[in-house]
Each structure stands twice: as C-alpha cells, then as structure tokens.
Amino acid sequence: MSIDNMQGNVAFPPNPHAAVSIRGLFKRFGNNIAVNGLSLDIPVGSFYGLVGPNGAGKTTTLNMVTGLLTPDAGLAMILGADVWRNVNAAKRIIGVMPQPDQIFDRLTGLQLLVYAGMLRGMKRTEATARARDLLAAFDLNAAAGTMVTDYSAGMTKKICLASAMIHSPRILVLDEPFESVDPVSSANLKDILIEYARTGGTVIISSHVMALVEKMCTHVAVVNNGQVCAAGTIDQVAQGEDLEDRFLQLVGGRHEAAHLSWLDGGKALA
Numbered sequence: 001m002s003i004d005n006m007q008g009n010v011a012f013p014p015n016p017h018a019a020v021s022i023r024g025l026f027k028r029f030g031n032n033i034a035v036n037g038l039s040l041d042i043p044v045g046s047f048y049g050l051v052g053p054n055g056a057g058k059t060t061t062l063n064m065v066t067g068l069l070t071p072d073a074g075l076a077m078i079l080g081a082d083v084w085r086n087v088n089a090a091k092r093i094i095g096v097m098p099q100p101d102q103i104f105d106r107l108t109g110l111q112l113l114v115y116a117g118m119l120r121g122m123k124r125t126e127a128t129a130r131a132r133d134l135l136a137a138f139d140l141n142a143a144a145g146t147m148v149t150d151y152s153a154g155m156t157k158k159i160c161l162a163s164a165m166i167h168s169p170r171i172l173v174l175d176e177p178f179e180s181v182d183p184v185s186s187a188n189l190k191d192i193l194i195e196y197a198r199t200g201g202t203v204i205i206s207s208h209v210m211a212l213v214e215k216m217c218t219h220v221a222v223v224n225n226g227q228v229c230a231a232g233t234i235d236q237v238a239q240g241e242d243l244e245d246r247f248l249q250l251v252g253g254r255h256e257a258a259h260l261s262w263l264d265g266g267k268a269l270a
C-alpha cells in the first residue's frame, strides 16, 4: 500500500488478498475514543510495524483484529475472512503473543508450550517435539522444567512468544516482542521471525523502538489518536529521512523547551 490515509473511507472495499484488511475500525471506552475509524491493509509476507505514541490505539486495534475485543463498528478481515463472522477460524490462523499476566504461570515452560499446542488441536507428541525446538531456539532449555512464575521478565516474554508460534500460524501478532529480551535471544528471535516472513508468514509487531522497526520491518503504519496517519513501506513512510524524525513530525508532541525548573541535578541540596 502506498502512503495513504484511508480514514473514514469505509466505502473503499477491504482487500481480500491482504493478510489483514481493516476498514473503519472504531472502539470507544466510555467517553474515550481509542480507535477512530482506522483503516489499513497488511500484505501477506510483510513484516509490519505498528508505531505510535502511548495511548494511540495500537493494542486496542490489534485486540480487535485478533478476535480478543469486539469492535463498535468497522471491519477486520484476515486472509479474506471477516474476523468477527467466524472468530474461532480467525484465531486458528493467527498466533497472538499472550501478555505475561494472561498465562498459566504455575506450569513449567515445557508444560505451558505443550498446553498451548494442544489447545490449538495439536497431538501431545507433536506439541512436545515443537515445544522442545522452541525452548532450544529461545535459549530456554535449562528452564524447561522450571515453573514460569519463577522466570525473569525476559524469559517470560520469550515463553509467551514461543506459545504464539507453536501451531505454526500464518500471521503472528506480537505486542512489543523485544521488550526486556536480552540481545542474544533478541537476535535469535529476529532470525526466526525474518525466516518466518521469508517463507510467506506475516509478522505484525507493535513497537516503540524506531531503529528496530526501521531495521527489521518491510512496512510501517504510524498510528495517532486512533487513526493511521501514514502507512506503506519503510521508505515510503520515512521519505528519505530517519524514521524516528519522520515519526516525530507525523505525531508531533515534542515540547519546544522541555524544561522542569526544579529538576536541577540536585543543586538545591548542595
């Protein structure tokens, strides 16, 4: 998709060939409009970054696309099928990284992965074999028999990621996947995701780390106030600039002279 603000253009039909096609998605929490008529196409095989300031509506959008949250209005299609017409079918196609507080952390890492696989209809033997592959890939072999509640934040993140991948979904939706993951595991994870996209899988990540998005993603959408303000390939959105600078131009919010007069390096105590 070229740089294209499709806000409010609900008449523009969804793209049945896209991995994800969103039209006029809307969600309100009380008086707060979290997602305000958002439209976006995510091509099959893309590594798509969703970026935006805190509270922009990224997580709310992803939750509606993955069948976790009902939209107030609008349409989300996954590989040509309306998510909300058959939400269970959509969930089988997608791998969603659970949040650490959404997992059964009294299971061991191995048990959690086998459980996640069996929940998606896999046989125990196959789920166990894949769980062991994933534990190795994420450097969690030594912690396979440890309860997840005793994992560090980064280890928990990795086991959450692994549980999103075990059923080999066609689309992976990952909210801040690299946050608190160490550089070695992060590099391994990037290799896995890049290979996954290369073989036709679609990866959608939300991230605040612009350098990472610029390096890893093929496409990016900048979300602000519940709408897409720019979307396309990284080059199309960056327009020859550093992606972070372009992001700041698009969303604004930089204070001319960010200055807290009382934050004086402790001079007052000297």
Ligand SMILES: Nc1ncnc2c1ncn2[C@@H]1O[C@H](COP(=O)(O)OP(=O)(O)OP(=O)(O)O)[C@@H](O)[C@H]1O
Pocket (backbone or CB within 6 Å): 029, 032, 033, 034, 052, 053, 054, 055, 056, 057, 058, 059, 060, 061
């Ligand atoms: N369950 C909820 N109940 C009430 N308000 C909510 C709920 N979830 C999100 N919101 C509000 O919706 C808006 C969008 O939130 P959302 O979490 O989608 O933003 P985000 O772009 O993912 O932000 P961040 O980068 O900080 O994670 C925010 O104003 C938030 O306070």
